Amino acid sequence: MLISMTADTAEALCAVLPKDRFSQADDAHLQEPRGRYHGQAGLLARPRSTEEVARLVRAAADLRVPIVPYGGGTGLVGGQVAEEGPVPLILSLEKMVSLRGVFPDENVLVADAGVILADVQAAANEANRLFPLSLASEGSARIGGTLSTNAGGTGVLRYGNARDLCLGIEAVLPNGDIFNGLSRLRKDNTGYDLRHLLIGAEGTLGIITAAALKLFPRPTATGTALLQVASPAAALSLLAVARDHMGDTVSAFELISAQGFAFLAETLPQVRNPWDRTPAWCVLIEVGMSGGQDPATALEQLFEAAVGADLVQDGMIAQNSQQAADFWAIRETIPEANRRIGSVSSHDISVPLGALADFIAEVDRRIAGLGAFRINCFGHVGDGNLHYNVFPMPGKSRADHDDQRSDIKRTVHDLVHEMGGSVSAEHGVGRLKVGDLERYGDPTKLAAMRAIKTALDPHGIMNPGAVLRSQAL
Template sequence: MKNANLIRMFADIVGTEQVLTSAAAMSAHLTDWRGRYRGAAICVVRPRTTAAVAAVVRACAQAGVPMVPQGGNTSLCGAATPDAGGRAVVVSLSRMNRLRAIDPANNTMTAEAGCVLQTLQEAAAEAGRLLPLSLAAEGSCQIGGNLSTNAGGVQVLRYGNARELTLGLEVVLPSGEIWDGLRGLRKDNTGYDLKHLFIGAEGTLGIITAAVLKLFPLPLAVATAWLAIESPAVAVRLLGELQARFGPALTACELVSDVALGLVRRHIPGAHPAVSASPWHLLIEICGGGNDGALRDELGLLLAESLDCGSIKDAVLAHSGEQAKRLWALRENIGEAQKIEGLSIKHDVSLPISRLPEFVERADRALATAFPEIRIVTFGHLGDGNLHYNQSTSAAGENAAFLAAQPKVNRIVHDLVHELSGSISAEHGIGQLKREELLRYKSPVEIEMMRAIKRVLDPQGLMNPGKVL
């Protein structure tokens, strides 16, 4: 009866058609993108305004019902999936998709949490500005989820991750109160910077409903190249040379193993630009002033020097936007190709850039010793030290059984990451997947500080329970 009363209250707030209760209607909201987690819920509520979100939260708080905020449902750690208990309400922000304002003179945009990232990129471009947050899921992920997980992507090297791109937030607190922190200021030294509590908190402290995001001038020239290289150590050396030559104009430097590239070639039709076979690859992008031709010539000169001295084995320099797009498709479709191939054990780790080669060499060797049939798919954002380091077996049909070894695989990978002063989560968050792992690698002081913040803001523990802590 309590659930029926709650559903009626939601219907009064958002309309009957925006309260999903049937198994078929809720199904897509109860499973994560990877298919690793499936939960249950009382219902899925789809508010359209911040006031409606606040009313839904107040109703849940009064009834003592847990809430799971959900955006585009592209989480890789199960952060947006309810547990199997069926006691929670999923609060979908997908209808909160209004672009409230673009201020070109201030280089900001104000957008609601349900706006799809690609839509915001396109709106910024129409205004002659760049929203640099860019990741493979940008056609479906939503900005509220991006902020809740402190998303990174391919341009962190130059522009920073979601935290660095956010000036202000609007948040519905677990009490149902609304905090309006939508300030487009780059300097505001008036006490604690509260927005940083919610960025990366995965909806455990409140529901982000809108944000003020930084914009930048559109680059006048872009040069993109795919390099065939011998090893991650060579990649790190090339990164230093590129930064010395181009400085902040280097916007992306992506490392791809040949195993990862092979999955894209196998599963993504048309993803076959003429790139040479090589143990490792590097995708780089330079953005600057002037014109494309001049920037390509400058990059081409560096590549010629690198070929002459043997630093790189081969290079493909894009001579058009379409060619650049095809090169980027090789990188951006790795995740989708892995999903088609079958289940895998995924790691999203960050390390000091100088220690990436050591990590890859030692982790590969340790895993191959423990699991002779293992296949390791390595790719990621070399420029900011973030690797996606994923394991499966060479026989896709055996992957489900291999997942049973995840605790042992995690221990090998995460212990080495910790030894090398890295992090077990670079940009995907903690969610359900790494909650227990967090306790192993964070100090008791850090864990208690986080729990103390959680207790103050969410004393009933209703906001996305079972995630992060």
Template sequence: MLNPADADFAAGLAALLPEGTIAPAAARYLDEPRGRGVTPAALLARPRSVEEVAQIVRACAAARVGIVPRGGGTGLVLGQVMPEGPAPLILSLERMAACRGLWPEEGLMIAEAGMTLAAAQAAAEAAGLTLPLSLASEGSAQVGGVLSTNAGGTAVLRYGNARALCLGVEAVTADGEVYKGLKRLRKDNTGYDLSGLLVGSEGTLGVITAAVLRLHPGPAARATAMLAVPGPAEALSLLGLVQDRTGGAAATFELIGGQGLRFLDEVMPEVRQPFAGRPDWSVLMELGLPPGLEPEAVLAEIYEAAEADGLVSDAVMAATGAQREALWAVRETIPQANRRIGAVASHDISLPLSEIAAFLPRAEAAVRAIYPFRINVFGHVGDGNLHYNVFPPAGERRAGHEARAEAVTRAVHDLVHEMGGSFSAEHGIGRLKAGELVRYGDPAKLAAMRAIKQALDPRGILNPGAVLAP
């Protein structure tokens, strides 16, 4: 059983650390973006070094006080809040935000966990390189949180998710020891990959304090376009055509359902949309081109070939930076419009690419057998990740359909599982989806995960209740 981080514990811990490190947690450390969960009360720790993190964890281990690591607080699966149980210690690494080193010739940097993703991107760009992990929340999301959730984003198609961009981590274990895994090595076959295990563990196996991140040369030019397509099957055929003709230059390939565009008309009419009509399906595509290729010529050649194959019916191609930003604004404001409409149920799913076209009509039929809901599908179709969100009919509100939300999610997730997909593509498990992991997880994998958790955190103090349900 865990104990609360009470006044006596707070006083004892504060005496071990520099003044101002320990305090009651303010409201901004207790909630999450969608307002679905809150930590009722907690103690806050804001250390400045890995040694201070280790001291804090050792004290929590001795007192059996739960620790909730918190990055930018942008996660969507309740991994950063603890609605139930004894008051925990919230461990914020926001004061550990330094770039410890950057080696342009190696294409590497070491960033502390509290550094925002945007700051890490800026440091890479100042060295003439790019950190190609891009999220809507990158101005707030921190490196430690991004790695602990193995975040994805818009460029996974070309560069992989967070784990693929990390060579190693420094972390504090559940007994307060420091794992020093910051070797700048691309080959290191010396046993178990502990850094790889900690990335994606959502703070349940250790607290990431710094990481070695892979950097890449930036493209000489970007070719950006939004193209109207007949449907998801044609979108994937278009992706194949693009990759064949450009040698795999597609960095972003986003599928956008027409419902999302109509939602923008409904609640955010100020967003300028590229097409006079609202196509049922469109793709936002961005290519990273090498020197010697002109974006306009490349896009024109792709469009001509795709049109001849019946894959596209219209396109808007960005000729300037402002036009590129305008196209991206459409994609990036769809989630905002979703929030204003109010989803009955939201799903972060992935499927084998060849199953996507068959999944969508089957899922639509299953959802609308429950109620004539509106469905908004968008996402990173190039890597199989769809955001499948379900909304009330026009004129109705989400509150009237709360009783149907579980049935909708069960219908969607059951079909995803049947078709070889995942109910959690890039957001993680947190506490919100811990039950889904039990329902759909492979029994052998779950047994191994529980054994690893018991071995590395026998007291159960690290993010209790996240990932693995009690």
């Protein structure tokens, strides 16, 4: 049975490491970005090495004190805060920020889990390499958290999710043992792959302390365009044409709706709308090429082919890096505009590409049956991941619709499930979607997950209540 942090247990944990590793948890470590969860004030630990993490975990296991691992705090499903249950030890990786090695010839970078994602990108760039994981929160998200949640982002279409960009990890298991899996190998068929078990586990099976990450050659030239399409169906047809013309050089394909531009105008007017008349839908496409290929020419040819196929009505191809940055600023600030408006219910979902257009049409119809709302549907349409967010009408607030939030969420997620999709495409399960996992998850998979959790964490100390509902032990 787990016990809450008390003065006695705090004193016992503080005896494990130097005193300067500990403090009382502050508000920065007790809140999550959407403000739906607030953690319990307890002891905050900031270890500086894997060995120190191991000593802390071992002591917490002996005391039966729960641990909530903490990366950059950018998660959107409440996985980094525990507002119920025994008061936990919050274990932050923010002091573990060493770059352990960069190996350009191997296309590998090894970093502590506390290194900020943007700093990994910068280190790769200094070595004339690319680390392609890109998120709106990359200035504060940390590598350990991005792997623990198997973060997605804008580059998944070409490079894959976080797990696809990781060769090996080092981690501390729930009993305090260190898993030395920090391999730079690309082939290693020696039994169960614990790396992939821990990636995406959201700190429920252990704490990732370091990772060996894949790097890629930097494209020598990049092109960016905004193309106006009549509908999501046209956007998907455009994606097929783009891949036919440019193959795997297409690195991003983002769908943006008119509502996204409207929210930017309302909350962040400094973000310039490049359209004279805002289209109902447009696509932001980026291509990265090497070997003397010219992205601008390729995008011009794509535009001509798409216009000829009646897929695109208008478009703009960035003429320089500033214009490309301005295009991307639109996409990257839409989540902040959403936050300022305040959604009634937000959904990170995926459906098969072939069902995506039908999903948008049908879910719009079903939400309209629940009342008058504004819908901001946008996201990484190239990999089937949409952020389908429901907002109050002007003059209303999300608090006015609190009694409808669960019905809206159920409506969206039921349709996702009907269409063979996932109710968590890239944000994870955390605490927000535990019930969704139980409702929509495969029972055999859930039973296997519980068996794994029990085997590795028999006392249930690791991030209890995240991913799987806490059970009395």
